[in-house]
Amino acid sequence: MIIGLTGSIASGKSTVSKMLADLGYPIVDADLVARQVVEPGSDTLQQIVSVFGEEVLHENGTLNRPKLGELIFNDPASRKRLNDVIHPAIRKEMIRQRDHYVQQGFDIVIMDIPLLFESKLKHFVDKILVVSVTEENQLQRLMERNGLSEKEARARISSQLPMSLKEEGADAVIYNNGTIEETSHQLRHILEQWHTDMGKL
Numbered sequence: 001m002i003i004g005l006t007g008s009i010a011s012g013k014s015t016v017s018k019m020l021a022d023l024g025y026p027i028v029d030a031d032l033v034a035r036q037v038v039e040p041g042s043d044t045l046q047q048i049v050s051v052f053g054e055e056v057l058h059e060n061g062t063l064n065r066p067k068l069g070e071l072i073f074n075d076p077a078s079r080k081r082l083n084d085v086i087h088p089a090i091r092k093e094m095i096r097q098r099d100h101y102v103q104q105g106f107d108i109v110i111m112d113i114p115l116l117f118e119s120k121l122k123h124f125v126d127k128i129l130v131v132s133v134t135e136e137n138q139l140q141r142l143m144e145r146n147g148l149s150e151k152e153a154r155a156r157i158s159s160q161l162p163m164s165l166k167e168e169g170a171d172a173v174i175y176n177n178g179t180i181e182e183t184s185h186q187l188r189h190i191l192e193q194w195h196t197d198m199g200k201l
């Protein structure tokens, strides 16, 4: 079974993904893959430079992520241009990693995909687990984690689909507004249920 783990920016996907990794599940992490495909020397990085110019590179040739983030989170047209270049490469590498784990014999693989709904990737997965937070917690956690102003954080939040739509499309939802322990408890409960369902198949 392939489980798609998603949510909105700073809702707690990485926090839940780490809990799943600690439980021994293999994880395909889209944010990590997004970094791997733009390493210096990659075709994807070259394409990004041809779209956005040398200004999105550091002097040592690596991608200047804050700079590119500033451009794409404040302008839907730039975001689409980046997505058109980078998403095919991310998708290809994620499928490769997923298939690798399946071939190794894992019966459950987790795919942590922030843009599962936005990029219409529902067909990649068998079950969708959404990590949800209130907008207030999301804003506060995002500002703190990334050192952003309220305006910058709101721009990032509104570059994704509303949380309510993601909850509607989920097979299960974790409400990550309480303690980490409460979140872990919800996760274990959902996994137990899904393992039971798998056993009945």
Ligand SMILES: CC(C)(COP(=O)(O)OP(=O)(O)OC[C@H]1O[C@@H](n2cnc3c(N)ncnc32)[C@H](O)[C@@H]1O)[C@@H](O)C(=O)NCCC(=O)NCCS
Pocket (backbone or CB within 6 Å): 008, 009, 010, 030, 031, 034, 064, 065, 066, 068, 069, 072, 079, 082, 083, 086, 090, 113, 114, 115, 159, 160
């Ligand atoms: C713009 C970039 C360079 C900014 O890098 P930065 O290190 O600041 O952020 P990071 O990659 O850790 O992403 C943080 C979160 O931002 C959100 N996000 C990232 N890219 C996008 C996007 N194109 N549209 C909407 N939200 C996005 C996701 O929730 C993600 O978890 C980077 O996010 C990127 O390469 N984005 C395009 C690839 C992508 O779509 N990644 C999301 C997973 S498929």
Ligand SMILES: Nc1ncnc2c1ncn2[C@@H]1O[C@H](COP(=O)(O)OP(=O)(O)OP(=O)(O)O)[C@@H](O)[C@H]1O
Pocket (backbone or CB within 6 Å): 007, 008, 009, 010, 011, 012, 013, 014, 015, 016, 031, 114, 141, 142, 145, 176, 177, 178, 179, 180, 183
């Ligand atoms: N239950 C919680 N209580 C307090 N802080 C939390 C909780 N869950 C997560 N956080 C914090 O909130 C921030 C966002 O969490 P996390 O990085 O897991 O989100 P994410 O959904 O993976 O974000 P992104 O989409 O940007 O990758 C982090 O700083 C994390 O430590």
